[in-house]
Amino acid sequence: MSATAGASVPNRTREYLVMLVVMVVLTILEVAVALIPGHASWTVVLLLALALAQAVYFALYTMHLSRETVALRRMAAGPGLIAALYGLVLIAEAAWRHLR
Amino acid sequence: MTTAHAHVHPQITARWPPDAQFGRTSSAKLAMWIFLLSDWLSFAGLLLAYGILRAGSAVWRHPGEPGLNVPFTCLLTLVLIASSISVIVAHDSAQAANRQRTMLWLGITALGGVLFLTGQYAEWFGILHPGLTHEGLVFGRSAYASTFYVITGFHGLHVTAGVIYLLAVLARTARGVASAGEVELVALFWHFVDLIWNLVFVLVYLVPTGGGG
Numbered sequence: 001m002s003a004t005a006g007a008s009v010p011n012r013t014r015e016y017l018v019m020l021v022v023m024v025v026l027t028i029l030e031v032a033v034a035l036i037p038g039h040a041s042w043t044v045v046l047l048l049a050l051a052l053a054q055a056v057y058f059a060l061y062t063m064h065l066s067r068e069t070v071a072l073r074r075m076a077a078g079p080g081l082i083a084a085l086y087g088l089v090l091i092a093e094a095a096w097r098h099l100r
Numbered sequence: 101m102t103t104a105h106a107h108v109h110p111q112i113t114a115r116w117p118p119d120a121q122f123g124r125t126s127s128a129k130l131a132m133w134i135f136l137l138s139d140w141l142s143f144a145g146l147l148l149a150y151g152i153l154r155a156g157s158a159v160w161r162h163p164g165e166p167g168l169n170v171p172f173t174c175l176l177t178l179v180l181i182a183s184s185i186s187v188i189v190a191h192d193s194a195q196a197a198n199r200q201r202t203m204l205w206l207g208i209t210a211l212g213g214v215l216f217l218t219g220q221y222a223e224w225f226g227i228l229h230p231g232l233t234h235e236g237l238v239f240g241r242s243a244y245a246s247t248f249y250v251i252t253g254f255h256g257l258h259v260t261a262g263v264i265y266l267l268a269v270l271a272r273t274a275r276g277v278a279s280a281g282e283v284e285l286v287a288l289f290w291h292f293v294d295l296i297w298n299l300v301f302v303l304v305y306l307v308p309t310g311g312g313g
Contacts, residue, residue: 012192016185016188016189019185019188020181020182020185023181023184024178024181027174027177027178027181027298027301028174030301030302030306031170031174031306033306034170034306034307035170044307047302047306047307048302050302051298051299051302051303054298055295055298055299058184058291058294058295058298059295062184062185062188062291062294062295063288063291063292063295068123068125069121069122069123069125071121071122072121072122072125072130072133075133075137076133076137078137079137079138079140079141079144080140082141083140083141083144083148086144086148087148087151090148090151090152091151091155094152094155094156
């Protein structure tokens with residue numbers, strides 16, 4: 001290895017195991033929610049909330065955004081928020097057309 | 101400049117003072133983030149189009165079209181999640197200058213990607229059992245079929261690119277020329293591929309199940 005190699009790296013096995021467990025538990029929760037019989041709309045809302053939580057956890061911890069500077073975090077959050085806003089506008093428009 | 105300095109590796113000499121906004125983040129890492137964010141917008145476009153089509157359809161899955169195999173795909177999702185952890189271990193090993201361990205974990209991560217792709221191939225075309233294409237899920241016949249193949253196919257291309265990228269970094273590590281920064285970049289790409297898959301899994305596989313198909 002070259003460049004930055006050789007630095008003393010702390011043992012993070014426990015941290016990685018926690019990450020793995022959180023991700024696996026979230027995935028199993030998503031499958032469980034999808035299989036629970038009930039009101040379809042609430043199932044979708046719950047699934048989207050779980051998927052969003054998993055994506056944020058992924059970005060912050062496995063992609064180490066939580067250790068990056070505020071500027072980089074803001075830069076990464078921007079396109080995510082834009083897509084979410086666009087989605088909300090489209091959903092609101094669809095709901096308006098449906099109610100009209 | 102002395103003779104000793106003239107032979108120093110350029111990656112070591114290029115140490116700039118920390119940037120006011122981005123600290124010691126390298127330009128390569130910033131470039132990777134910008135690429136990932138633009139790639140995210142491509143996926144966001146596909147997923148939003150899927151959502152609009154799905155919400156606007158009175159019947160999403162037409163008679164004769166097969167459902168998706170959620171338990172099998174859940175297993176593939178867990179493989180990708182595990183590979184995301186293994187690539188973090190590879191990055192840590194690279195930072196500790198442990199070449200053998202870096203190669204091992206990069207190899208395990210690439211294997212995870214190959215397993216995922218094999219699973220996706222089996223789902224589409226079938227290996228031990230008939231695939232979706234043989235069961236009546238035909239591209240172009242319905243929005244359900246087309247969005248499924250376009251979204252999972254676009255993601256599959258990313259996994260393929262990720263496996264090639266991982267193997268390229270592994271080869272460079274074996275030759276002793278890869279830096280820990282390079283391993284970090286491939287790890288970022290691989291995490292992104294995994295993050296996107298979790299969204300695809302929920303929206304494409306689970307929402308139709310929850311919504312009654």
